[in-house]
Amino acid sequence: LLGGVAFDPDTRAVGFGRHGQVGELRPEPDAGPRMIPAHAGDVPAVAFDRNGLIWSGGDDKLILAHDRKTG
Numbered sequence: 001l002l003g004g005v006a007f008d009p010d011t012r013a014v015g016f017g018r019h020g021q022v023g024e025l026r027p028e029p030d031a032g033p034r035m036i037p038a039h040a041g042d043v044p045a046v047a048f049d050r051n052g053l054i055w056s057g058g059d060d061k062l063i064l065a066h067d068r069k070t071g
Contacts, residue, residue, distance in 0.1 A: 004046040004057070015054050017043025022056045022066055036071045038064055 003017030012027045022038045025031070039058025047055045053065045 003043040006046045006048055006054075008048040010050070013048070015046045015048060017046045017056055017058070019043075020058070022046060022054055024054060024068060034071075036066050038066065 004015075005017075006015040007013075008015065014025045016023045016025070017038075018035075020037065020039045020041060020043065022036045022043060023033045024036075025033045036054075038056050039060050039062060041059030043056050043058050045055075045057035049055065052068050054068055055063060055065050057063045
């Protein structure tokens with residue numbers, strides 16, 4: 001169901017890849033998952049950096065950076 005999964009140690013958010021999208025689930029009780037369209041295939045790799053980006057690697061052989069505030 002999910003591709004790569006990553007945990008942000010600063011915000012306790014969870015990032016995940018799923019069917020061409022990158023998702024972020026924040027620990028706030030009212031926050032649902034935020035999905036960002038990203039790749040043409042599955043997303044087996046996800047990582048956070050300290051500059052506010054989620055990095056994703058997809059089956060389309062691309063590595064993309066996504067701003068966590070704007071997508």
